[in-house]
Amino acid sequence: MMQMRTLGCNLRLAAVLLCAGAGWTGPARATGTEQPSLQEQITRLRQEIQDANDRHAAQIRRLQDQLDSLRQGTAEANEPAATPEPPAEQTGDHGRNAVRDTHPTGFNPDISAIGDVLFHTGKNEDGENENQFRFRELELALGAAVDPYGRADFFVSLEEDQDGEFGVELEEGYFTFDTLPHDLKARAGKVYSAFGKANQFHLHAMPWVNKPLVIQNFFGEEGMSEPGAELSWLVPNPWEQYIELIFQLQDNRNASSFADGRSRGLMYVGHLKNFFDLTSASSLEVGGSVATGANAARGEDHRTNLEGIDLTYKWRPPQQGLYRSLTWMSEVLLSQKEQGAEDPVDSYGCYSSLEYQFSRRWSAFGRYDYSQFPDDNEAHENAYTGGLTFAQSEFAFWRAQFTHTDGGGAEVPGSRNEFFLQLDFGIGPHRAHQY
Amino acid sequence: MSANLMDGFSRKAFVFVLVPGLVLTCLSRPCPAKDKLNVVTTTTNLASIAEAVGGNHVSVAAISTGQEDPHYIAAKPSFMLKARKADLWIRVGLELEIGYEGLILEGSRNPKIHVGTPGHLDASQGIAPLEVPAGKVTRSMGDVHPLGNPHYWLDPYNGRIIARNICRRLAQLDPAHAGDYDRNLAAFNLALDQAMFGSKAVEAVGGEKLWKMQSDGSLDSFLKDHGLAPDGWLGKLGPFAQAKLDTYHRSWPYFLRRFHLDDFAELEPKPGIPPGPAHLLDVINTMDAQKARIILMEPFYNRADAAAVAEKTGARVVEVATAVHGQPQADNYLDMLDNIVTRFSAALGEVSR
Numbered sequence: 001m002m003q004m005r006t007l008g009c010n011l012r013l014a015a016v017l018l019c020a021g022a023g024w025t026g027p028a029r030a031t032g033t034e035q036p037s038l039q040e041q042i043t044r045l046r047q048e049i050q051d052a053n054d055r056h057a058a059q060i061r062r063l064q065d066q067l068d069s070l071r072q073g074t075a076e077a078n079e080p081a082a083t084p085e086p087p088a089e090q091t092g093d094h095g096r097n098a099v100r101d102t103h104p105t106g107f108n109p110d111i112s113a114i115g116d117v118l119f120h121t122g123k124n125e126d127g128e129n130e131n132q133f134r135f136r137e138l139e140l141a142l143g144a145a146v147d148p149y150g151r152a153d154f155f156v157s158l159e160e161d162q163d164g165e166f167g168v169e170l171e172e173g174y175f176t177f178d179t180l181p182h183d184l185k186a187r188a189g190k191v192y193s194a195f196g197k198a199n200q201f202h203l204h205a206m207p208w209v210n211k212p213l214v215i216q217n218f219f220g221e222e223g224m225s226e227p228g229a230e231l232s233w234l235v236p237n238p239w240e241q242y243i244e245l246i247f248q249l250q251d252n253r254n255a256s257s258f259a260d261g262r263s264r265g266l267m268y269v270g271h272l273k274n275f276f277d278l279t280s281a282s283s284l285e286v287g288g289s290v291a292t293g294a295n296a297a298r299g300e301d302h303r304t305n306l307e308g309i310d311l312t313y314k315w316r317p318p319q320q321g322l323y324r325s326l327t328w329m330s331e332v333l334l335s336q337k338e339q340g341a342e343d344p345v346d347s348y349g350c351y352s353s354l355e356y357q358f359s360r361r362w363s364a365f366g367r368y369d370y371s372q373f374p375d376d377n378e379a380h381e382n383a384y385t386g387g388l389t390f391a392q393s394e395f396a397f398w399r400a401q402f403t404h405t406d407g408g409g410a411e412v413p414g415s416r417n418e419f420f421l422q423l424d425f426g427i428g429p430h431r432a433h434q435y
Numbered sequence: 436m437s438a439n440l441m442d443g444f445s446r447k448a449f450v451f452v453l454v455p456g457l458v459l460t461c462l463s464r465p466c467p468a469k470d471k472l473n474v475v476t477t478t479t480n481l482a483s484i485a486e487a488v489g490g491n492h493v494s495v496a497a498i499s500t501g502q503e504d505p506h507y508i509a510a511k512p513s514f515m516l517k518a519r520k521a522d523l524w525i526r527v528g529l530e531l532e533i534g535y536e537g538l539i540l541e542g543s544r545n546p547k548i549h550v551g552t553p554g555h556l557d558a559s560q561g562i563a564p565l566e567v568p569a570g571k572v573t574r575s576m577g578d579v580h581p582l583g584n585p586h587y588w589l590d591p592y593n594g595r596i597i598a599r600n601i602c603r604r605l606a607q608l609d610p611a612h613a614g615d616y617d618r619n620l621a622a623f624n625l626a627l628d629q630a631m632f633g634s635k636a637v638e639a640v641g642g643e644k645l646w647k648m649q650s651d652g653s654l655d656s657f658l659k660d661h662g663l664a665p666d667g668w669l670g671k672l673g674p675f676a677q678a679k680l681d682t683y684h685r686s687w688p689y690f691l692r693r694f695h696l697d698d699f700a701e702l703e704p705k706p707g708i709p710p711g712p713a714h715l716l717d718v719i720n721t722m723d724a725q726k727a728r729i730i731l732m733e734p735f736y737n738r739a740d741a742a743a744v745a746e747k748t749g750a751r752v753v754e755v756a757t758a759v760h761g762q763p764q765a766d767n768y769l770d771m772l773d774n775i776v777t778r779f780s781a782a783l784g785e786v787s788r
Contacts, residue, residue: 151541179546183519234519234544242512275512280500283511316509318502319735360709360737393708395574427574429533435511 109144109152112428114204122418135160137203139171141430150177155202171202172225183234192225194246194271195289196310196331198351199223207327207355207363207389209401209420213371213381214333214349218257218306226250226267242275257304257335257374258293267293275435285312295337302338304374325357337374347372363389369405382406387420396425472609475521475548477532478505479759480588481558481597483768485525487623488601492612498539501760504735505531506578506707510538518543521554523608525601528559529585556604558597562587565688577705589757590689591631591668591772592646598623630769633666668772671780672696678783679725681718681750683732683741686757690775699725702732702740710740722748728786731779733757753782 116137124130136159143153155171174189192200198215200223210216215223228250235243248269253261269291276284289308296302309332316325330352338344349371357363369383387401399422406415471494476482479501486495498514499505505527518524518539526532540549548554564583572581587593602620606613628642636645639661648654649669658665665673676695683702691698700721704714722728728750730741741752755775756762765771 176541178541178544179549180544183544185541185544234515234542240516242516244512273512277511277513280502283513285512318500321503321507322735323737393574394578435509435538 107144109142110429112139112141112426112430114139114141114424114426114430116203117423118209119421120418123416124418127414127416132162134162139202139204141428146175149179150175152176171222183236185232185234187230187232188228190225190227191230191248191250192223193219193250193267193269193291194230194248195219195224195269195291195306196271196287196308196333197285197312197329198331204424204426207329207353207365208367208385208387209399209422212331212349212351212353212367213369213383213405214331214351217349217371217373217381218333218335219254220256224254224256226253228266242273244271244273244275246271246273252293254293257291257306257337258295263294263296265294267291281317282313282315285310285314287311296340300340302340304335304337306333306335308333323357323360325363327353327355329353329355335374339375345375345377347374347377361391363391365389380407395427396423398423472522472605473520474523474525474605475517476525477508477536478527478588479761480768480771481525481527481601483759483771484594484598484623485601487768488598488616488619489605490615490619492609492615493605499758501756501758501765502735504733505758506534508532508535510535510542512542514539515542515544518548519545521545521548523554523556523604524548525556525558527585527588528557529562529564529582529587530580531585553604553607556600558600559585559587560600561596562593565692566685577703578707584685584688586686586757587689588768589687589772589775590693591627592693593689594627594768594772595624598627626769629667630773631667632669633663636663636666639663668776669694671776672783675780675783675787678729678787679727680729680731681722681727681744683730683736686733687731698731699727702730702736702744709737715740715744719744719747722750729753729779729782731755734761751782751786753778755779 114137115135116139118134118136119132120134121131122129138158140156140158141154142156143151145151152173152175154173156173157169157171158166159169160166170190172189172191174187174191177186177188180186194200196215198206198212199219201211203222211221211223228248230246230248232244232246235245237243246269248271250267250269251261252259252263252265252267254267258267259265269289271287271289274286276286278284287308287310289306289310291306292303294300294302295304311328311330313328314326330350332348332350334346334348336344336346349369351367351369351371353365353367355363355365365385365387367383367385369385370380372378372380383403383405385401385403387399389397389399391397399420401420401422403418403420404415405418471492472489474482474485474489474493474495476485476495476497478499479497482495482497485493489495496517498511498517499508514535515538521543524540526536540555545554546552564585564587567583568576568579568581572579588597598620602616605616609616624642625637628637628645632642632645632649636658640657645654648657654669655665655673664670672694677697679697679699680691681700681702682698685698685701685703685706687698690696700718702710702715702718704710710718722744728748730745730750730752732738732741732752732754734754734756738752738754741754744750745752755778756765756771757775759765759767759771761771762774764774764777
């Protein structure tokens with residue numbers, strides 16, 4: 001920089017000297033017989049000044065290049081000794097990269113906020129017509145390494161109910177032990193039950209406005225997330241395939257299928273996840289799930305048992321991956337719920353969903369739902385859903401969805417049509433959810 | 436009643452989870468003893484360099500194919516499976532992998548490749564990043580990288596730095612073969628230098644001195660003084676220094692800077708934001724004003740955007756992979772760079788006629 005200033009001064013000095021020189025030589029030349037005209041002298045001087053300017057501009061450019069080169073090229077071959085050495089040879093990437101993996105504000109966790117605004121028109125679940133805007137959820141996500149043994153993640157949800165009142169709920173909050181031996185991983189805290197796929201979706205990660213009816217009817221509108229502990233094992237196998245076995249012990253608080261906190265016993269969930277890469281563009285996931293727990297007050301030996309199968313096929317050609325993708329996802333859930341002295345209610349539900357991305361920002365989706373109820377296998381609902389999603393960026397999307405539902409519980413028979421318009425937007429570095 | 440229900444449930448649980456689990460457990464077997472270091476990289480470029488440096492002592496796999504946009508790789512469970520057996524995980528760094536690396540490492544159940552361990556290598560160590568944003572960075576700027584532009588592997592010299600980083604880390608993890616890694620590194624550097632400057636110049640003065648002179652601008656006069664003609668990639672692109680061009684994404688500053696080329700606009704209005712008609716119109720006007728006749732883009736972007744601009748401006752679209760295996764000609768790191776230089780210089784030659 002100092003050199004550039006000096007050059008600038010030199011440039012001005014050169015111009016002054018040239019002008020002064022012209023002034024000094026002018027009278028002497030005026031006495032000669034072959035004196036150039038004044039106009040020629042001016043032209044020549046202009047040319048000389050221009051040449052000087054060009055020379056100095058070139059010098060400045062060269063210096064600028066050298067400066068840039070020095071900035072980059074302390075790494076360059078000409079001065080290998082000055083090249084920053086890979087730090088911490090003995091301990092890995094500590095030092096510079098430890099800083100890189102940390103937020104600029106030091107030990108602060110990654111903090112994200114995701115808002116979800118929904119407009120709904122049509123009949124609601126109670127059979128009433130409504131036109132309503134709702135700030136459905138503000139999800140606050142915090143996550144960071146706790147110590148060398150694991151990390152913590154919290155997802156706090158502020159939700160607006162039908163009456164416009166906001167409530168706070170811990171959607172998930174857990175410590176992940178990710179340094180366990182023998183291909184094990186454990187989580188403790190409040191986590192979504194690992195039953196199938198759709199139950200574990202956060203609102204902003206769903207390909208639809210709302211969860212499938214079978215999830216809503218058997219686990220609640222937002223799915224089943226309870227305090228507890230989880231152990232998962234990545235099963236070594238001779239086929240070199242991804243096979244994960246998950247076992248969860250959770251508090252028995254789910255009101256739809258289980259005891260709503262009235263039982264002293266726990267709820268047990270098991271899930272087997274198999275993932276296969278069919279080609280570099282496509283994959284298939286096949287999962288099996290079971291859950292069991294009491295569904296009545298303590299002292300009564302009434303249980304609910306659930307079994308499920310999930311299938312997910314994904315296609316995303318690598319080279320066209322920004323513009324084309326397809327996801328087909330289906331689940332079946334079977335339930336056996338004891339009801340006092342009566343026979344247990346055997347009920348079931350299922351859904352099948354197809355989502356196709358046909359451009360960088362647009363995708364279309366459709367879903368078919370069928371669901372009975374945990375306490376009633378004579379009533380059922382059918383729903384047909386279709387819609388469009390417009391992702392204006394990675395961090396915000398709009399979604400329009402139409403749903404036609406037939407049937408329903410004993411209280412709300414008949415059919416209804418609903419239209420939803422959703423805006424979902426987030427700030428912060430909230431990392432992607434599981435594939 | 437409950438006993439019956441539990442019996443039924445137990446059978447189903449057995450069918451749904453326990454039988455497959457038990458069968459898999461019985462079939463599972465410990466990993467066979469291995470005599471090679473398992474290296475897993477995020478990109479195929481890193482894998483290619485790791486193969487060159489590691490030689491016979493390493494087994495290398497990349498999680499990506501080289502055909503996809505490296506910003507948007509999904510954290511597939513199969514990648515976790517690859518990472519699970521890795522002795523060394525290598526990433527590009529500068530937050531290129533911020534969207535998926537954490538999930539893969541956590542899902543791998545492999546603590547020895549976590550960040551901060553010898554098994555985790557950030558290949559950007561020692562790189563001087565370009566375009567490090569000054570001041571506060573927000574998403575209104577698009578998909579900017581607060582630590583600098585991460586496409587540094589496109590400067591051939593940075594390929595040397597990556598190789599050096601890998602060599603040192605392999606030697607740390609496997610000291611018994613440190614000598615072999617050093618020799619492989621020297622061979623890689625020689626091949627890279629020869630590709631860049633040509634064999635004669637490298638034989639005459641050595642690669643280190645040539646890189647130095649290329650950086651400080653004295654190479655041309657040196658070659659002239661010693662009767663050497665510019666050769667290699669520099670010889671191909673040298674005649675087009677200061678040529679103006681447009682790119683789709685801001686992937687090219689390192690490459691263009693090395694060869695003294697001038698990228699003045701991108702088809703993306705902001706990094707990661709797809710172009711709209713208004714922005715494309717601006718690009719067309721700017722290209723006309725600047726007399727730029729080349730649009731440089733990776734094959735994973737929408738060629739229709741570039742073709743629309745090219746049709747209005749008469750520009751030539753150069754579609755070229757920036758990753759190994761991104762195109763048939765890009766079999767390894769040197770071939771990938773050679774493919775870029777060859778296609779690019781041919782197009783520059785055609786438009787400058």
